[in-house]
Amino acid sequence: MEHRTKVTVRPPDGRGLREVRIGAETVDRAWSMRDLRGILRRHGYPQDLDLEDKSEVCWTGGGSDAWPDHAWRRRTTIGFMAFGLVACMALLIIIGVPDAFDAMTFAGRLTGFLFILGGVAEGAAAIAAFDYWGKRSLNISGAIVLLGVLIAVTVTTLLVFLWFQEAEATLYTLAFFPHFFWSLWALWVVVREKIWRGTPYPTRIAAGVAATAILAGVNFSYSSLYQPTAAPTNLALQVRYGTPRMDRERPVVHLPVTLHLKNSGSVPLYILADGWTVYGRTGKYVEKSTELRDRREALEAAGDAARHVESFKRTTLGTGPFTGPGNWFDPGEEYTAQKMVEVPRTAKYDVLEASLDAMVMRKDRGTIDLDTFGTAQLSWDKKSRFYCPPKECSEHLVYHAEVAYSTNLITVTRKPRYVTSWWALDPEDSDWGASISTFKGKGLVKDEETQQEYRRYDLFTVDAQASIPFADIVDPRLP
Known part of the structure; x- marks a missing residue:
């Protein structure tokens, strides 16, 4: 009979493991009889070793059936x-x-x-x-x-x-x-x-x-x-009139209008929508007046009220987008454009008013897919998902793209948001606007959702205005 070192199997511990010793050396711990045979085989013992032979194996704290491991x-x-x-x-x-x-x-x-x-x-x-x-x-x-x-x-x-x-x-x-x-x-x-x-x-x-x-x-x-x-934000807009010029062949005055934009803050800004307009304003004059005219109308429109002028009317002389949706400006970056407005010399306007407006989003609140957002979709194109029959609505240029959240932590916990911007021209005036919501091109945009997104993305509107008496541009002393 081959002489082998005696094997000792110790009592189970609190987890059901039994320590295995070969001679005085602890070689491993076993969960079960199968596990024990594997340990012994690795140490040179035969697969068919009789584990009940007390001359080969000594069981302490329980016999070969004491394996409490679940x-x-x-x-x-x-x-x-x-x-x-x-x-x-x-x-x-x-x-x-x-x-x-x-x-x-x-x-x-x-x-x-x-x-x-x-x-x-x-x-x-x-x-x-x-x-x-x-x-x-x-x-x-x-x-x-x-x-x-x-x-x-x-x-x-x-x-x-x-x-x-x-x-x-x-x-x-x-x-x-x-x-x-x-x-x-x-x-x-x-x-x-x-x-x-x-x-x-x-x-x-x-x-x-x-x-x-x-x-x-x-x-x-x-x-x-x-x-x-x-981080502070500041977008400065400015409108300036240039020197008007009389047309030598036609009864028209050419009035240059310079539009200027500068990001004076410390945060990059997206332009979601913008537009400029030059109006010719007329009004009915009253020489003797004891109270301000059109007070209620002025208050309702958050506009001006005058003591000797009533029934204000504005006629659009020139209008259009400025930088266009999708442009963004780093701190200190600026942009200038000059527009030319033609005004009939014989017009009966009292004042010319120019305005420049823009809706802006902070770039650190989210990023916009500019490749998509910079391409206008036409509301009168039947293939566009923003198609609207001209008989039902004015003709629009629509810009639409997804807005990525500022951190992926928010992305995984909320639905995607989309920015939608539009610029429209109707027979009397222009209109523009922008919103951020879950709107993907179908259905309706909920106003309460839009207001919430305004706050989340810190959307804000800036504007600049300038006025000039009409008499100043038709003065015959001008060259």
Whole structure:
């Protein structure tokens, strides 16, 4: 008979593992008889070794039938924990990569890299879960799993909080809500098992996780909330009249009008819609008057009231877009254009009024697909999705594109938003405007939704006006 070193199988520990010794040396731990045979085979013992032979194997603390391990429960925990950690890793990386490389602010990019780092930690935790609920070869496997679970709870809670602000169903909703409930289950498991026991420096690890979560939250708040609010915006518009010239052959006065725009603030600005108009104004004069005329009409229109003039009427002499939708201006950038307006010399206008208006969006609140937005769609074109029969509405130039959110964290919790801008010319006047909403070209734009988006994207309107007496441009002393 071949002489072999005696094998000793120790009593089960609290998790059902039995220590296996060959002689005085502990070589491994076993969950079951099958596991024990595998250990012995790796150490040179035959597959058919009689484990009941007391000369070969010594059983202490229970015989060969004492295997209290609930393998199905342990493996289910490992599988569910690892699957959730891997899925959370994928979610964090999907959210973090766009911000890490394309965020509009440094804080946004830093947040993106923190999400990627969190994803790496989730992957490491998934691997550590096999060791912690296995034979625990590494004494830090529990700490790594704990780190992954705390990151998952923090991130999914943030996603759910952001989602409840709008409560809009998206494809990502199907991902982060199951992640959220899984993270609560995982937290319950690690707390129930007190996974931090035996972990070196558990307080430092918890402090590191808390610091990372706070840093990510501060960066997100700074880049998404504080910075877009604190950074000042200022778009300066100016309208100036040039020197009028009499036409030598026709009874027309050529009046140059210079339009000027400058971004005087510290934030890049998108022009969503703009337009200029020159009016000829007439009014009925009353020499003796004891009270202001047209007071009610002026108040309703938020306009001017005059003591000796009533029944104001304005006639459009020239109108059109200025820079056009989709242009954007960096701080300090400016643009100037000169328009020429022809006015009949014999016209009966009292005053010429010029105006320049623009609706603007801060570029740090979102980005616009300018390739799409810069192309006008015609309302009278039957192939356009903005087609409107000319008998029902005036002819419009329509500009439409998606607005990307300033951070991918918001993108995954809300529906897409679209900017729609238009410029129209009717027989008497021009009209323009812009809005941001979930409107994609069909249906109706809800006014309450539009007002909310105005605040979210900080849309604002700026204007400039200039007036000149009509007599100044038809003075015969002019060249």
